[in-house]
Amino acid sequence: MVDGKSKTVNLNVKWRGIPPDSMRESGDAEFERSRTKAEAELHRIIDEVTHKGRAEHLTERLAKNI
Numbered sequence: 001m002v003d004g005k006s007k008t009v010n011l012n013v014k015w016r017g018i019p020p021d022s023m024r025e026s027g028d029a030e031f032e033r034s035r036t037k038a039e040a041e042l043h044r045i046i047d048e049v050t051h052k053g054r055a056e057h058l059t060e061r062l063a064k065n066i
Contacts, residue, residue, distance in 0.1 A: 009045060013038040 001007065015038070017030030026032060 009042070011038050011041045011045070013041055 013034060015031060015034045017028045017032070017034060019031050020027040027035070
């Protein structure tokens with residue numbers, strides 16, 4: 001959610017295997033591996049976006065560019 005609106009982000013993770021009828025259920029092993037990979041990428045992106053706005057991060061980026 002950004003400014004109260006849902007935002008779609010392409011995680012660039014292809015799903016494989018056979019998905020379940022409902023995403024609350026489990027699919028086959030190959031699908032679950034791709035789901036785990038996608039969830040990890042989502043958490044990485046969320047951490048990056050959360051970290052990006054902090055002053056420490058901006059100072060860190062400035063120091064790297066000098």
